Amino acid sequence: MLSRLHKQKDVQLLIGLILGIPFGFFLQKGGVTNYDVILGQLLLKDFTVVKIMLSAMVTGMIGVHFLRSLGLVTLHPKPGSFGASAIGGLIFGVGFGILGYCPGTSMAAVGQGHMDALVGGAIGILVGAGIFAAFYPRLEKGILHLGDFGDLTFPRLLKVNEWIVIVPVVILVVSLLFWIEKAGL
Amino acid sequence: MTVLSLERWSPYAVGIGIGLVACLGFLLSDNTMGCSTAFARTSGMIERLFRGARVKDKPYYKRFAPVIDWEWMLVLGVLLGSFLSAALSGQFKIDFVPGKWASVFGSSIPLRLIIALIGGIFVGLGARWAGGCTSGHGITGTLQLAVSSWIAACCFFIGGIAAAFFIYKVLFI
Numbered sequence: 001m002l003s004r005l006h007k008q009k010d011v012q013l014l015i016g017l018i019l020g021i022p023f024g025f026f027l028q029k030g031g032v033t034n035y036d037v038i039l040g041q042l043l044l045k046d047f048t049v050v051k052i053m054l055s056a057m058v059t060g061m062i063g064v065h066f067l068r069s070l071g072l073v074t075l076h077p078k079p080g081s082f083g084a085s086a087i088g089g090l091i092f093g094v095g096f097g098i099l100g101y102c103p104g105t106s107m108a109a110v111g112q113g114h115m116d117a118l119v120g121g122a123i124g125i126l127v128g129a130g131i132f133a134a135f136y137p138r139l140e141k142g143i144l145h146l147g148d149f150g151d152l153t154f155p156r157l158l159k160v161n162e163w164i165v166i167v168p169v170v171i172l173v174v175s176l177l178f179w180i181e182k183a184g185l
Numbered sequence: 186m187t188v189l190s191l192e193r194w195s196p197y198a199v200g201i202g203i204g205l206v207a208c209l210g211f212l213l214s215d216n217t218m219g220c221s222t223a224f225a226r227t228s229g230m231i232e233r234l235f236r237g238a239r240v241k242d243k244p245y246y247k248r249f250a251p252v253i254d255w256e257w258m259l260v261l262g263v264l265l266g267s268f269l270s271a272a273l274s275g276q277f278k279i280d281f282v283p284g285k286w287a288s289v290f291g292s293s294i295p296l297r298l299i300i301a302l303i304g305g306i307f308v309g310l311g312a313r314w315a316g317g318c319t320s321g322h323g324i325t326g327t328l329q330l331a332v333s334s335w336i337a338a339c340c341f342f343i344g345g346i347a348a349a350f351f352i353y354k355v356l357f358i
Binding site: 002003005006012013014015016017018019020021022023024025026027028029030031033034035036039040042043044048051052053054055056057058059060061063064067072073074075076077078079080081082084085086087088089090091092093094095096097098099100101102103104105106107108109110111112113114115116117119120121122123124125126127128129130131132133134136137139140144149151152153154155157162165166169177 | 191193194196197199200201202203204205206207208209210211212213214215216217218220221223224225227228229231232243244245246253254255256257258259260261262263264265266267268269270271276277278279280281282283284285286297298299300301302303304305306307308309310311312313314315316317318319320321322323324325326327328329330331332333334335336337338339340341342343344345346347348349350351352353354
């Protein structure tokens with residue numbers, strides 16, 4: 001692990017900025033900075049968003065687990081529960097469908113000049129995050145821990161080596177992407 | 186015309202690129218590529234402007250301090266990177282109403298902004314509720330095979346598809 005590098009706070013801020021630039025560049029080149037492309041996905045007419053997300057996931061899954069097997073990285077799976085992950089996910093999803101951007105693509109959309117992503121979207125996201133912070137103490141005592149499963153991963157759930165999960169997931173995802181292409185979506 | 190000035194790249198090239206950026210985030214920063222925590226921190230910073238230092242005592246901001254961190258800089262980079270890409274392809278253009286929206290709901294700017302604001306509030310609330318967004322859960326979480334992220338990512342699309350179909354197929358046929 002590059003733990004000495006990880007501890008240099010100022011350098012880390014710079015690395016964050018430097019990694020954000022290609023991330024935003026790719027999002028714009030992928031077309032997902034456009035409301036029309038995101039709504040096309042949610043209306044199941046244009047599968048650009050799914051193609052990008054699944055190919056990013058597969059690439060990262062192989063890459064990160066390979067780096068981990070070399071002892072170069074540590075995983076940080078997010079803890080979750082049904083009350084947090086499922087209900088929060090559904091609330092997010094409804095907003096995603098109404099706004100037509102997610103937090104990352106909203107900022108990328110602003111970079112392309114789409115002001116509805118800034119004046120409407122980004123301000124709304126800030127307000128929404130503020131509302132959550134205000135209700136957090138109450139939610140934390142109840143719904144956020146409903147059906148708590150912690151930072152569980154599928155390999156730990158199934159008690160198998162991670163590659164036993166990764167290989168079939170990669171095969172399934174790649175087959176799905178081939179099928180999507182063949183179906184002309 | 187170089188490859189950098191093309192309007193669109195293959196979604197697979199783009200996806201592989203984003204996956205590699207996520208790998209670099211783990212390797213160089215021991216950090217998970219996400220975007221919504223930066224909004225929560227910014228929200229706290231804005232609240233601090235109005236309510237002063239006691240904002241830092243709010244339980245949520247004790248967990249996510251209202252300061253500029255790695256992820257905040259990442260999100261700033263996203264904005265710059267997208268601008269760079271759009272400028273190179275000549276696509277940068279200030280507009281307020283997306284084409285698909287205008288074709289159904291007309292070109293009223295206030296209407297689009299109000300609906301975007303409402304959508305944004307749900308996005309911000311839901312992202313913090315679920316502990317991540319389309320990046321943090323949808324890509325960086327699913328690639329770690331985290332159970333929370335797979336559930337959240339599925340729910341993002343279930344909610345999103347339901348809302349999109351309701352808006353475009355039920356409200357306006």
